[in-house]
Amino acid sequence: MTYNEELDIAACIESAMLSDDIIVVDSFSSDRTAEIASLYPVRFVQHAFESHGRQRTWMLESIPPKYEWVYILEADERMTPELFAECVAATKDPNFNSYYVAEKVMFMNRWIRYSTQYPRYQLRLFRHGKVWFDDYGHTEREVCEGVTGFLKENYPHYTCSKGLSRWIEKHNRYSTDEARETLHQLENGKVNWLNLFFGKSEVEKRRALKDLSLRLPGRPLLRFLYMYFFLGGCLDGRAGLAWCTLQTFYEYLILLKAWEMKHLPTPELETKVLVGEGQLK
Structure with a gap:
């Protein structure tokens, strides 16, 4: 999926050309994404x-x-020959319908090995018609039919490839969706304690940990301490410190927006109330 990905789309497509069926689903980009994509099959x-x-x-x-x-x-991820070969081999196993793949976060020209919870898995490979997606926060969560496996190879994820300004702009939008999801989970969700301690996979444990973190006080500070010291982000050097700081800022932004949504009426809500009272025509 793409939207204004002119800086990444060429490298992404070229890495994927191990396959002869590449589909770009674009959200009406206003930059050169379409033009660049048209240069490839x-x-x-x-x-x-x-x-x-x-x-x-x-x-x-x-x-x-x-x-x-x-x-x-x-668009900011890359396929590798090693991962592609493992994907092809995995599709020949009739016992699985989908596979998780670990991301390798690249930031400031360095692999952020420790503070990103590596190996942190995302669903990437699956049998068509056996997986669908529901919204969750700024992103999505998959619903899988059948047995799911895990691949050994990882994929590079250049999470800040378009520059820090674009990262901040993107995460400002993301934090709004995450704030809504936070309020929804606090009101309707619960912590799966069984998965937290005895989850069968990294995915189950990580999602249970996130549900718990939404209910802890001082979440931004706790996240920094968890990433930088407990996970070992201090071993990621200068890039690791910057990464942990940005993630702490992002967490704080989510917290502030969640408070704002809960305690301060939005302009749209105020307008609806005034219209309902006959004060606006």
């Missing part, structure tokens, strides 16, 4: 973006792939 489709979960579900339901198995690759 890809299928380029445009669809208005509503949310990450809905966009992924739309593309899986609306665009028939050439093969039974698909791999989702974000």
Whole structure:
């Protein structure tokens, strides 16, 4: 999926050209994304973006792939020959319908090995028609039919490839969605203590830990201490300190926006109230 990815799209497509069926689902980019993508043998489709979960579900339901198995690759991620070979081998196992792959976060020209909870898995490879997506915060969570496995190879994720300003702008948007999801989880969710301590996979444990973290006081500070000291972010050098600081800022922004949503009426809400009272025409 793409939106204004002119800085990343060429390298992303080139890394994926181990496959002969590459599909770019664009959200009507205003930069050179479409122009650059047209230089490669890809299928380029445009669809208005509503949310990450809905966009992924739309593309899986609306665009028939050439093969039974698909791999989702974000524009700031890269496929590697080693990962591609493992993917091909994995699709031959009839016992699995989907696979998680670990991301290798690249920041300030360095692999952030420790403070990113590596190996941190994302669902990337799956049999078409056996996986769909629901919205969760700024991103999505998958719903899988059948047995899910884990691949050994990882994929590079250049999370700040478009510069720090773009990262801050993006995470400002993300924090709004995460704040809404935080309030929703606090009101309707619960902590899965069984998965927290005895989860069968890193994914189950990580999601249970996130549900717990939403209920802890001083979340931004706790996140920094957890990432920098407990996970060993201090071993990631200068880049690790910067990464942990940015993540702490992001967590604090989510917390502030959640408080604002709960305690301060939004302009839209104020307008609706005034209209309802007949004070506005």
